[in-house]
Amino acid sequence: MQSTDPAERRRGRELSGPDVEATLAEIRRRVRARHGLPPDGPDGEPGDGRGALTAAMDAAHISAHFPILWEVPFAGRALALGKRVVRLLLRWYINPIVDQQNDFNAAAVSALSELAAEQERLRQEIERLNAE
Numbered sequence: 001m002q003s004t005d006p007a008e009r010r011r012g013r014e015l016s017g018p019d020v021e022a023t024l025a026e027i028r029r030r031v032r033a034r035h036g037l038p039p040d041g042p043d044g045e046p047g048d049g050r051g052a053l054t055a056a057m058d059a060a061h062i063s064a065h066f067p068i069l070w071e072v073p074f075a076g077r078a079l080a081l082g083k084r085v086v087r088l089l090l091r092w093y094i095n096p097i098v099d100q101q102n103d104f105n106a107a108a109v110s111a112l113s114e115l116a117a118e119q120e121r122l123r124q125e126i127e128r129l130n131a132e
Contacts (some may be wrong), residue, residue, distance in 0.1 A: 056108070057109050061105065064095060
């Protein structure tokens with residue numbers, strides 16, 4: 001079976017095999033370490049038993065720039081143009097608020113990650129002490 005990615009076909013390689021699996025395992029380990037999670041912890045499928053920390057990480061960044069769409073051919077375009085003008089005029093007011101919220105969200109996720117890492121360290125220490 002041929003790869004559908006033109007870049008992969010040019011290199012003559014498929015995206016499978018032990019190299020890819022090892023690379024993915026290394027990426028997962030680095031991401032978990034960056035977020036303060038144990039490097040050998042479980043990798044859950046998205047939406048399948050996700051923890052509160054993962055959900056907080058996913059929702060941490062917000063954007064003030066939602067697309068402006070229309071369904072009605074002429075009136076919809078005029079309304080969308082009006083919304084764009086209002087958005088441009090209010091950008092000076094909205095963007096700093098969104099930036100502040102994103103900074104707070106990043107700090108909260110960082111604190112949650114540190115707490116989760118500390119909790120995991122304490123759990124392992126308790127298990128070690130109980131084993132003695």
